[in-house]
Amino acid sequence: MTTLSTAANAQPDTGAxxxxxxxxxxxxxxxxxxLIVFCENRLALVGLGLFVxxxxxxxxxxxxxxxxxxxxxxxxxxxxPGEQGHPLGTDGVGYDQLGxxxxxxxxxxxxxxxxGLLATALGTIWGAVAGFVGGWVDAAMMxxxxxxxxxxxxxxxxxxxxxxxxxxxxxxxxxxxFAWLGPARLVRGExxxxxxREYVQAMRAMGGTGAxxxxxxxxxxxxxxxxxxxxxxxxxxILYVAYLSFLGLGVPPPAAxxxxxxSDGLADAYSGHWWLLYPPGIAIILxxxxxxxxxxxxxxxxEVRLRRR
Amino acid sequence: xxxYLITRLGQALVVVLLVTVIAFLILHLLPGGAARATLGKxxxxxxxxxxxxxxxxxxxxxxxxxxxxxxxxxxxLGYSYQLNQSVSEAIMQRLPKTMVLxxxxxxxxxxxxxxxxxxxxxxxxRWPDYVxxxxxxxxxxxxxFFLGLMLIILFxxxxxxxxxxxxxxxxxxxxxxxxxxxxLPTVTLAIVTIAVYSxxxxxxxxxxxxxxYVRTARSKGLSERRVVLRHTLRNGLFPVITLLGMYLPALFxxxxxxxxxxxxxxxxxxxxxxxxxxxxxxxxxxxLIISIATVVGALLADLLYAAVDPRxxxxxxxx
Numbered sequence: 001m002t003t004l005s006t007a008a009n010a011q012p013d014t015g016a017x018x019x020x021x022x023x024x025x026x027x028x029x030x031x032x033x034x035l036i037v038f039c040e041n042r043l044a045l046v047g048l049g050l051f052v053x054x055x056x057x058x059x060x061x062x063x064x065x066x067x068x069x070x071x072x073x074x075x076x077x078x079x080x081p082g083e084q085g086h087p088l089g090t091d092g093v094g095y096d097q098l099g100x101x102x103x104x105x106x107x108x109x110x111x112x113x114x115x116g117l118l119a120t121a122l123g124t125i126w127g128a129v130a131g132f133v134g135g136w137v138d139a140a141m142m143x144x145x146x147x148x149x150x151x152x153x154x155x156x157x158x159x160x161x162x163x164x165x166x167x168x169x170x171x172x173x174x175x176x177x178f179a180w181l182g183p184a185r186l187v188r189g190e191x192x193x194x195x196x197r198e199y200v201q202a203m204r205a206m207g208g209t210g211a212x213x214x215x216x217x218x219x220x221x222x223x224x225x226x227x228x229x230x231x232x233x234x235x236x237x238i239l240y241v242a243y244l245s246f247l248g249l250g251v252p253p254p255a256a257x258x259x260x261x262x263s264d265g266l267a268d269a270y271s272g273h274w275w276l277l278y279p280p281g282i283a284i285i286l287x288x289x290x291x292x293x294x295x296x297x298x299x300x301x302x303e304v305r306l307r308r309r
Numbered sequence: 310x311x312x313y314l315i316t317r318l319g320q321a322l323v324v325v326l327l328v329t330v331i332a333f334l335i336l337h338l339l340p341g342g343a344a345r346a347t348l349g350k351x352x353x354x355x356x357x358x359x360x361x362x363x364x365x366x367x368x369x370x371x372x373x374x375x376x377x378x379x380x381x382x383x384x385x386l387g388y389s390y391q392l393n394q395s396v397s398e399a400i401m402q403r404l405p406k407t408m409v410l411x412x413x414x415x416x417x418x419x420x421x422x423x424x425x426x427x428x429x430x431x432x433x434x435r436w437p438d439y440v441x442x443x444x445x446x447x448x449x450x451x452x453x454f455f456l457g458l459m460l461i462i463l464f465x466x467x468x469x470x471x472x473x474x475x476x477x478x479x480x481x482x483x484x485x486x487x488x489x490x491x492x493l494p495t496v497t498l499a500i501v502t503i504a505v506y507s508x509x510x511x512x513x514x515x516x517x518x519x520x521x522y523v524r525t526a527r528s529k530g531l532s533e534r535r536v537v538l539r540h541t542l543r544n545g546l547f548p549v550i551t552l553l554g555m556y557l558p559a560l561f562x563x564x565x566x567x568x569x570x571x572x573x574x575x576x577x578x579x580x581x582x583x584x585x586x587x588x589x590x591x592x593x594x595x596x597l598i599i600s601i602a603t604v605v606g607a608l609l610a611d612l613l614y615a616a617v618d619p620r621x622x623x624x625x626x627x628x
Binding site: 146151243266277292 | 323324325327328330332335446449450451452453454455458462466558559561562565566569570583584585587589592595596603604607
């Protein structure tokens with residue numbers, strides 16, 4: 001099946017490549033085709049739009065909507081939305097909720113992206129080395145992954161969060177350092193199958209080097225899987241931050257993140273302060289959905305053999 | 310089959326051994342470690358050194374690991390000074406209750422997810438498929454504690470039919486004597502599981518519906534109902550057995566959050582309270598037991614899969 005897909009990639013239907021571009025043609029063909037498929041996927045575009053919108057709200061919002069998110073104001077607690085110039089009201093210590101949503105979103109998005117990327121990078125390297133070297137090195141490296149995978153991730157995160165003091169860089173490190181197991185397995189599997197494909201072996205038989213196999217065949221084929229997985233990693237990392245905050249091991253105030261705001265809002269659920277509960281909850285759902293939609297769209301774009309489904 | 314059994318068992322043993330190494334390394338090699346946690350911030354350096362010497366923490370770590378393993382094999386997981394109770398005793402009180410919660414929610418998830426997945430596969434790319442897919446994506450994107458709280462608000466406040474708190478009790482029998490209290494925690498934990506399982510069943514059924522044997526069954530004139538329920542479903546469900554094993558870590562992580570939310574006296578809650586109090590013996594013990602449960606669960610799932618699907622054991626023992 002993959003042989004078919006690369007044949008399709010190698011001959012882009014958008015005109016014949018000029019001789020100078022011929023070397024880069026398969027890769028560019030793949031990206032262009034992927035882009036077309038991605039843009040045809042309405043859900044993926046919705047996800048991308050949603051992500052851009054939420055990120056814009058969090059990072060550009062504070063430029064237009066100034067609030068004090070450092071000093072508490074105990075004369076202004078639990079104001080309902082609209083009261084005294086607070087569109088989304090205030091929380092239990094007097095922070096403006098709309099401004100806090102922006103600040104909290106920044107942390108959630110930054111930690112999600114950074115931890116997702118860190119996990120993907122670590123996992124790709126680990127998996128690629130295991131898959132290429134093979135033999136007992138592969139077996140040993142994968143047993144380590146198996147062992148770490150059988151420790152439920154939340155337990156592992158909490159164990160570490162109990163030892164170190166949580167801060168934004170620490171959260172990124174903790175989540176990134178243990179979320180790489182999934183990508184590692186994925187990339188190793190990919191490397192193993194690709195290495196033994198007929199077209200790679202044919203290229204090797206014609207005198208192609210190992211480096212060429214990696215550069216021209218294995219990286220272009222595996223990169224799709226890696227990118228797709230990275231988007232899901234980002235979504236998972238955002239959820240993990242939320243869980244850690246709920247369990248009391250998030251970033252301490254005055255810093256904020258959507259997960260922490262949501263867990264604080266749980267206490268307000270019974271007192272009718274709905275504006276402290278639903279905005280962060282809905283924001284988390286939206287951003288995780290957005291990442292998953294983008295991931296699904298990218299999967300359709302990159303993994304050609306799944307397209308017909 | 311025997312060879313497959315032996316290799317698979319050997320792998321599981323290696324993994325369990327590595328888990329003990331990882332847990333040991335995390336807790337014993339980080340600065341401040343157990344001595345600081347047990348004696349508190351006020352302890353002097355002399356007191357810390359004395360404690361470390363008494364517990365053997367000043368010896369080479371390889372020797373420490375040996376001692377740790379020796380105690381572990383005798384069933385001694387250490388002593389929690391904060392609970393004033395041995396770790397294995399604390400775990401034995403909680404473990405059965407977590408098992409009850411996980412088992413109930415997994416059963417519920419299987420019973421609901423299989424029909425959902427089958428409907429999705431049969432009505433592929435039509436509205437039932439889209440509706441179920443959207444709902445499972447939504448369930449997957451919702452933090453489980455937010456989902457649980459929504460259920461509490463709906464079924465304990467707006468329409469008060471269920472208690473918002475899980476049953477409190479020392480033994481499993483006491484917990485089971487209050488089934489109404491178990492409903493919300495079980496359903497909360499099951500909803501996310503259903504989302505994952507139904508997508509898996511869907512894709513497995515879609516794969517199988519494209520197979521030649523399905524075409525054969527159709528062309529010999531069997532009703533679509535019989536083709537789907539008798540021929541495809543059997544093959545389509547095999548991978549779900551593997552999923553049961555693979556999904557265990559996520560299930561336990563979910564249980565950790567659900568137990569904290571509903572105040573359910575299980576392993577998750579024990580672990581959570583230990584993390585907040587920096588009770589390292591409990592943290593280490595729970596991590597070990599949960600991980601071993603995961604490895605054993607995955608092993609059982611694999612063996613069960615090999616037992617019901619002859620293709621697996623033939624292919625795997627050949628390679």
